Structure formats: C-alpha cells, structure tokens
Amino acid sequence: GEKVEQHESTLSVREGDSAVINCTYTDTASSYFPWYKQEAGKSLHFVIDIRSNVDRKQSQRLIVLLDKKAKRFSLHITATQPEDSAIYFCAAGDYGSSGNKLIFGIGTLLSVKP
Amino acid sequence: DAGVTQTPRHEVAEKGQTIILKCEPVSGHNDLFWYRQTKIQGLELLSYFRSKSLMEDGGAFKDRFKAEMLNSSFSTLKIQPTEPKDSAVYLCASSWDWGREQYFGPGTRLTVL
8 A cells, every 4th residue: 555654763953953854655646745743742733734736845944845756755844943852744645536635654753952 | 713622532441342432623624534543553544534424444444443423523433342452542633625734633542451
C-alpha cells in the first residue's frame, strides 16, 4: 500500500538554528502534503501544508518544499525556539475515489535546546 | 467554535470486553476520521466518513472495530472484543473538505488488561 516515510526519528538542534525534517512518499497520485505538530501530552494540530501545484510555501518561520519528481517533501523550521520542541508528522493524500484520506509518517521528535 | 470532543479520555478494559468510544466533530465539518496512535505504528486510519457515509473501514481493523456515524454531529467507535494489543490512543479528527486541515480531538487512551 501507499507509504510515507519520515527519515529522521529524532532531531536535536540549538535554539536559533534551523531544523529540517524530510519525508518521502510512494503514491504518485498524492497531491496534498500537510504537516502536524504534537506537543507533549497533547493531540495533533495542523501547522502548514503544500499542494502539488507549487514547490515552495512559507508561513512565518516554517517553509515547506516539495519535489514531485523525487516524491520528497520537507519542513524547514528557521530560527528555532524551545516551543518548537514537539513531534512533527508529515502526511500525504490524494483526492481519489477514497476522498479525503491521509497517510501519515511515523513522526520526528524535535528537541530545541537553549 | 468548539473543537473536536472525545469521551472518555481514559478507558481501562479487561480482555474480551466491549468498549465504545465517542466523538463529536467540529460543527459543519463533512469528514470524520478515527485513528489509532501507537509509538511503533504511528497514526493508523481506522475509519473515514464523508457526509456520514463510510468511505474507509480500515482494512485490517475490520473484524473487531466498527465505527458508526448516525448523525453529522456524533460518531462512535466500538471495539469488540478487546485485546491487550488494542492498548493505544484513539484519535478522532474532522475536516471541512479535502485538502483542508484536520482538527484532532484530545484522544482516548485505552488500556486493555
């Protein structure tokens, strides 16, 4: 079946540095790529997404890049802050006959050290 | 707007019991999802409803897991009979439409003894 692989299971950076989380997907029909954040003891919440008609999207300190040829997308967090520490999940979805379904990566635990 | 609500927040069951988890999606959302979250498997889709119609019944989870959506503002997930390997956090999420963010509930932590 379709898979989304998240390449870093853990990532540790110093406050102020950039963090990059990489994901690859297998379904060539995927056209929607959201990212979710899960802070300790809490549920997931949406942070940013990108659609297949663009290859870059930025929202404040978050940048998402999409390389459709390589079936790869990444989340860049610039000028990291301690409150960025959390598990980040990438996901991929296609609007096929199954409608609005996402396949999630396993998650990356990001630690931002002061 | 109220977010996604889930009850109970914690559930402890004996092996072989039947348990029912409840979810209220965000008002007006057309899509509702049930996921299971474990450290090893991550987020696994159990069921997906679009406008109350079942679109995805979770493949491998079919035999003991049954989700229902009797009206647009309430869904249940029944696990029958429970097994220790079902111990996990069960998340409900809702979304307005495809390509829109999913709003996740706080989850139900299930422990099966």
